[in-house]
Amino acid sequence: MExxxxxxxxxxxxxxxxxxxxxxxxxxxxxxxxxxxxAYWHFKNKGDLLVNLIESLCEDGRKEFESNCAAPDxxxxxxxxxxxKMSESIHSERYKRINKLFQRKMEWPEDVWGRVYSxxxxxxxxxxxxxERLLVKAQGEGMIRPDVSAGELSAxxxxxxxxxxxxxxxxIFSVGMDLLKQTDFIFDAFSKELESPDPNDTxxxxxxxxxxx
Amino acid sequence: MExxxxxxxxxxxxxxxxxxxxxxxxxxxxxxxxxxxxAYWHFKNKGDLLVNLIESLCEDGRKEFESNCAAPDxxxxxxxxxxxKMSESIHSERYKRINKLFQRKMEWPEDVWGRVYSxxxxxxxxxxxxxERLLVKAQGEGMIRPDVSAGELSAxxxxxxxxxxxxxxxxIFSVGMDLLKQTDFIFDAFSKELESPDPNDTxxxxxxxxxxx
Amino acid sequence: MExxxxxxxxxxxxxxxxxxxxxxxxxxxxxxxxxxxxAYWHFKNKGDLLVNLIESLCEDGRKEFESNCAAPDxxxxxxxxxxxKMSESIHSERYKRINKLFQRKMEWPEDVWGRVYSxxxxxxxxxxxxxERLLVKAQGEGMIRPDVSAGELSAxxxxxxxxxxxxxxxxIFSVGMDLLKQTDFIFDAFSKELESPDPNDTxxxxxxxxxxx
Amino acid sequence: MExxxxxxxxxxxxxxxxxxxxxxxxxxxxxxxxxxxxAYWHFKNKGDLLVNLIESLCEDGRKEFESNCAAPDxxxxxxxxxxxKMSESIHSERYKRINKLFQRKMEWPEDVWGRVYSxxxxxxxxxxxxxERLLVKAQGEGMIRPDVSAGELSAxxxxxxxxxxxxxxxxIFSVGMDLLKQTDFIFDAFSKELESPDPNDTxxxxxxxxxxx
DNA sequence: TATGAATGAGCGTTCATTCAT
DNA sequence: GATGAATGAACGCTCATTCAT
Numbered sequence: 001m002e003x004x005x006x007x008x009x010x011x012x013x014x015x016x017x018x019x020x021x022x023x024x025x026x027x028x029x030x031x032x033x034x035x036x037x038x039a040y041w042h043f044k045n046k047g048d049l050l051v052n053l054i055e056s057l058c059e060d061g062r063k064e065f066e067s068n069c070a071a072p073d074x075x076x077x078x079x080x081x082x083x084x085k086m087s088e089s090i091h092s093e094r095y096k097r098i099n100k101l102f103q104r105k106m107e108w109p110e111d112v113w114g115r116v117y118s119x120x121x122x123x124x125x126x127x128x129x130x131x132e133r134l135l136v137k138a139q140g141e142g143m144i145r146p147d148v149s150a151g152e153l154s155a156x157x158x159x160x161x162x163x164x165x166x167x168x169x170x171x172i173f174s175v176g177m178d179l180l181k182q183t184d185f186i187f188d189a190f191s192k193e194l195e196s197p198d199p200n201d202t203x204x205x206x207x208x209x210x211x212x213x
Numbered sequence: 214m215e216x217x218x219x220x221x222x223x224x225x226x227x228x229x230x231x232x233x234x235x236x237x238x239x240x241x242x243x244x245x246x247x248x249x250x251x252a253y254w255h256f257k258n259k260g261d262l263l264v265n266l267i268e269s270l271c272e273d274g275r276k277e278f279e280s281n282c283a284a285p286d287x288x289x290x291x292x293x294x295x296x297x298k299m300s301e302s303i304h305s306e307r308y309k310r311i312n313k314l315f316q317r318k319m320e321w322p323e324d325v326w327g328r329v330y331s332x333x334x335x336x337x338x339x340x341x342x343x344x345e346r347l348l349v350k351a352q353g354e355g356m357i358r359p360d361v362s363a364g365e366l367s368a369x370x371x372x373x374x375x376x377x378x379x380x381x382x383x384x385i386f387s388v389g390m391d392l393l394k395q396t397d398f399i400f401d402a403f404s405k406e407l408e409s410p411d412p413n414d415t416x417x418x419x420x421x422x423x424x425x426x
Numbered sequence: 427m428e429x430x431x432x433x434x435x436x437x438x439x440x441x442x443x444x445x446x447x448x449x450x451x452x453x454x455x456x457x458x459x460x461x462x463x464x465a466y467w468h469f470k471n472k473g474d475l476l477v478n479l480i481e482s483l484c485e486d487g488r489k490e491f492e493s494n495c496a497a498p499d500x501x502x503x504x505x506x507x508x509x510x511k512m513s514e515s516i517h518s519e520r521y522k523r524i525n526k527l528f529q530r531k532m533e534w535p536e537d538v539w540g541r542v543y544s545x546x547x548x549x550x551x552x553x554x555x556x557x558e559r560l561l562v563k564a565q566g567e568g569m570i571r572p573d574v575s576a577g578e579l580s581a582x583x584x585x586x587x588x589x590x591x592x593x594x595x596x597x598i599f600s601v602g603m604d605l606l607k608q609t610d611f612i613f614d615a616f617s618k619e620l621e622s623p624d625p626n627d628t629x630x631x632x633x634x635x636x637x638x639x
Numbered sequence: 640m641e642x643x644x645x646x647x648x649x650x651x652x653x654x655x656x657x658x659x660x661x662x663x664x665x666x667x668x669x670x671x672x673x674x675x676x677x678a679y680w681h682f683k684n685k686g687d688l689l690v691n692l693i694e695s696l697c698e699d700g701r702k703e704f705e706s707n708c709a710a711p712d713x714x715x716x717x718x719x720x721x722x723x724k725m726s727e728s729i730h731s732e733r734y735k736r737i738n739k740l741f742q743r744k745m746e747w748p749e750d751v752w753g754r755v756y757s758x759x760x761x762x763x764x765x766x767x768x769x770x771e772r773l774l775v776k777a778q779g780e781g782m783i784r785p786d787v788s789a790g791e792l793s794a795x796x797x798x799x800x801x802x803x804x805x806x807x808x809x810x811i812f813s814v815g816m817d818l819l820k821q822t823d824f825i826f827d828a829f830s831k832e833l834e835s836p837d838p839n840d841t842x843x844x845x846x847x848x849x850x851x852x
Numbered sequence: 853t854a855t856g857a858a859t860g861a862g863c864g865t866t867c868a869t870t871c872a873t
Numbered sequence: 874g875a876t877g878a879a880t881g882a883a884c885g886c887t888c889a890t891t892c893a894t
Contacts (some may be wrong), residue, residue, distance in 0.1 A: 001856095003857080003858090004355065011242040019232060019233075019234065019319065019320040020232075020233065021232065021234045021235065021884090022320075024883085024884060024885080024886080026884080026885085033322075034858075034859090035858065035859050035860065036374075036859085036860080036885090036886090037857095037858060037859050037860065037887095037888090038857075038858050038859075040885095040886070040887080040888095041856085041857060041858065041859095042857090045885075045886070046884095046885070046886095087297040100319075100390075103318055104320070105320065106232065106316065106317055107235075107317070107320055114880095117246045120238070121385065124386065125386065125387060128386055128388070142226070150390070150393070151388045152388055152390075152395070154388075155380070155386050155388050156377070156390075156395045156398070156399070157391070157392055158380075158386075159376045159377050160373045160376050160377065160399075161376070162376045162379065162380065163372045163374070163375045163376015163377065163379065164369070164373065164376065165380070166376065167368070167371075167372040167375065172334065172337045172340055172354070173337065173338065173368045173371075174338060175341070175364040175365055175367075175368050176365070177365070177368055178365070182365070182369045183328070184874070185222045185369070186369070186373075188406055189402040189405065189406035192402065192404050192405050192406055193398070193401055193402035193405055203276050206856090212288050214874090214888075215877090216874080234867095237866080237868080238867080238868065238869085239867080239868095239869060247876090248875065248876050248877075249867095249868090249869090249874050249876085249877090250871090250874090250875055250876050250877075251874075251876075253868090253869070253870080253875095254874060254875065258868070259867095259868065259869095269859095386873070396875090427853095429853085429854090436663070445658060445659075445660065445745065445746040446658075447660045447661065447748075447888095448660065448887060450887080450889080451888080451889065451890085452888080452889095460854075460855090461854065461855050461856075462853075462856090462888095462889090462890090463853090463855050463856075463892090464853075464854050465890080466854095466889090466890070467728065467854065468853095471889070471890070472889065472890095473663070521786070525870055528760055529745065530745060530746070532739075532742065532743055533658040533661075533743070533746055540804045547811065550811045550812065551812065551813060554812060554814070558696065572858060577814040578814055578815070578816070578817070580814075581718065581812050581814050581816055581825070582803070582816075582821045582825070584806075584812075585644070585802045585803045585805070585806040585816070586799045586802050586803065586825075587802070588803065588806065589799050589800070589801045589802015589803065590795070590796045590798045590799065592801065592802065592805070593794070593797075593798040593801065594800070598760065598763045598764075599763065599764065599767055599794050599797075600764060601767070601790040601791055601794050601893095602795075603794055603795075603798070605793070608791070608795045608880095609708065611795070611832070612799075613794070614832055615828040615829050615831065615832035615833075616828050616853085618828065618831050619824070619827055619828035619831055620828075642878080642879090661862090663863060663864080664863080664864070664865085665863080665864095672882090674879070674880050674881065675864090675865090675878050675880085675881080676866095676867090676878090676879060676881065677865095677878075677879050677880075679866080680877085680878060680879065680880095681865090681878090684864075684865070685863095685864070685865095705885075714879095753871085770880090789853070
């Protein structure tokens with residue numbers, strides 16, 4: 001139903017701007033010209049509305065990540081994936097909103113977490129695993145030293161760009177953040193560090209068979 | 214006053230575990246054996262309590278950052294600063310709490326922001342500027358190419374380690390995050406990229422004065 | 427109409443188990459596979475549904491009571507009427523439900539009362555009057571002293587058995603209630619007290635025409 | 640606290656006149672000049688308020704019943720107990736209210752029942768057991784045939800007078816109910832039936848070692 | 853006839869805040 | 874300094890009711 005979708009979108013807008021508890025059902029509904037009751041017709045309660053929103057957001061994300069990227073140049077694919085991501089985090093209003101919403105995840109009530117935990121975790125893990133797959137492929141292609149743990153490396157990279165994006169979103173610094181330039185810088189540095197199988201240096205970081213926590 | 218300090222600490226504990234609006238004055242006071250009213254004697258209201266907490270937390274941080282680090286090896290000082298930071302984010306309960314509190318900053322009400330904005334920004338900026346100063350020094354020491362913008366580089370590094378810390382705090386990934394090893398990896402990579410003034414490569418990233426906003 | 431009758435029955439089931447305000451129109455309709463709207467097509471509102479239910483229930487009851495019982499042994503007829511009633515209150519599910527519904531009468535809203543007051547009162551009065559008629563007849567047959575007020579006696583008897591039934595329905599006591607045995611006991615006792623026109627004892631209870639309120 | 644007691648009394652007044660769900664906390668508080676919040680200061684919620692009310696009401700009742708009535712004439716004591724009870728149900732406003740409150744017990748929510756079930760049952764059972772004790776004593780005194788089950792007889796008597804009281808409270812009949820006269824009538828009838836150990840009639844009702852349900 | 857969608861009043865509950873003591 | 878008592882605004886949620894289809 002049309003209304004349902006609009007309620008979800010309205011919730012995304014509201015809940016990316018205010019904390020879960022500050023957003024009232026009334027507000028979500030009235031912002032698109034409906035009454036509170038309409039929201040309760042489509043969703044059991046406020047938590048349920050949020051859960052449905054997250055589900056609909058994660059649906060897309062997960063599929064995207066899970067498609068096996070058939071890049072001929074896997075290392076390049078990683079770089080361009082994050083370039084694209086950084087670019088979106090600057091230019092796409094919707095993308096910004098989704099990330100702001102997710103940054104508020106700590107305020108979500110227990111029962112919401114109970115229902116979205118695996119989704120949220122799946123989202124983050126899917127992204128990391130996609131990166132991991134690409135890194136493994138890059139190792140196969142000889143672009144990355146084989147002794148590096150693709151698993152742990154994928155985690156670092158994902159975390160790093162998450163940090164970059166958050167700072168961008170929050171506008172914390174007075175110095176400008178040119179995310180694309182910075183992305184390139186990071187990848188160039190990492191490439192240099194990773195590509196050259198320096199015989200004296202082998203396995204320096206011992207990135208291996210990740211100790212799954 | 215003793216009570217005042219204990220109220221602040223109690224607020225830190227509570228507000229690092231729950232969102233601002235979910236923490237009640239009652240709770241803050243009762244957790245240390247006082248009644249709500251006591252909290253209202255020491256602080257005008259809940260927001261005021263939080264502002265005072267943040268002030269007291271930032272006080273320390275800022276001073277630390279502003280002390281002019283007289284490291285002989287500036288590049289090494291940056292590395293060991295972040296190593297220390299990552300280590301603390303694993304081992305110090307209080308440090309974790311402070312970071313969790315700050316991660317909830319988006320939920321703070323408008324009026325609180327009005328009073329802590331410059332403090333919070335100052336905290337982040339102080340850290341970045343400390344890094345920046347060290348990077349400039351490292352440039353002076355010839356450890357880093359002079360054409361790199363220390364300002365922007367400091368921002369990237371700070372953001373990166375923020376990302377690392379957040380992921381650590383949230384336990385998002387199934388793969389383990391060995392923060393110290395990863396820190397070293399990142400610094401080694403960056404060192405390689407930054408130290409060698411490759412004549413063909415000069416100013417590739419154009420890290421310069423942009424000072425946007 | 428088929429649907430109408432099923433809605434009434436569904437309402438009886440629901441409203442004998444929950445209080446009027448706890449039963450929703452939705453529930454009444456959905457329990458028999460219809461939607462709320464259907465109920466509103468057949469009945470103006472929830473109160474109207476209840477009124478119609480009560481009307482349909484009282485219809486039967488009243489007729490039954492008003493039929494002039496042509497028992498040759500009127501005193502025996504009273505006894506067997508209450509024996510039958512107690513028996514039904516144990517064995518007939520529907521009878522139990524109707525009594526449970528009526529026990530909840532205090533929760534019915536004002537406007538419902540406005541419409542069913544005379545019906546409900548009529549129901550109770552019909553029963554009492556039937557008993558009264560039988561008692562008068564029994565007096566005519568010489569089974570009961572003529573100086574006893576049949577009106578008031580009928581009230582006592584009706585009330586007494588109401589009490590017995592309620593306690594049975596609610597399962598209040600830990601001791602068993604064998605209603606039929608108890609019924610006989612009561613009638614035997616009353617018979618003894620009533621049948622013997624003891625000349626010294628005449629009009630001891632002065633059960634007469636008071637017709638208060 | 641004074642206020643607490645007044646809230647309980649106000650709740651008694653309100654909840655004896657309307658069903659639990661129709662009585663709002665606001666109303667209970669405002670009727671005695673307080674705000675809703677005051678009620679929530681003294682009681683956790685509406686159910687808790689009711690539970691406390693019932694507790695305070697049952698406290699008295701139970702003690703009264705449990706005191707071992709040292710009547711020299713036990714049979715007379717039973718009679719005068721119920722005479723007194725019927726009299727109160729006519730004349731004492733408060734007694735009427737308590738009984739009206741209890742008549743609404745079916746509407747009380749589940750969690751309230753969970754907390755008052757044993758109290759309520761205890762109240763009814765205490766009364767019945769007091770009657771039972773007196774009947775046993777009366778058997779000892781030779782006023783009642785020894786073959787009658789005091790347990791079951793006490794249940795019938797209690798139920799009977801409950802029925803009488805309910806009809807009185809509800810004003811159901813058009814004929815007047817002179818409860819005291821009726822009480823005497825019932826006791827006289829029962830006395831006759833019970834006192835005379837008619838050899839041909841022994842154990843007619845088989846009121847024995849009650850089959851505890 | 854029947855349904856799905858939507859409305860809006862009303863209540864329970866929480867909690868920041870105030871204030872007399 | 875600290876407490877207990879009280880206030881009142883705000884919000885979640887339910888549900889009777891309406892109405893276009």
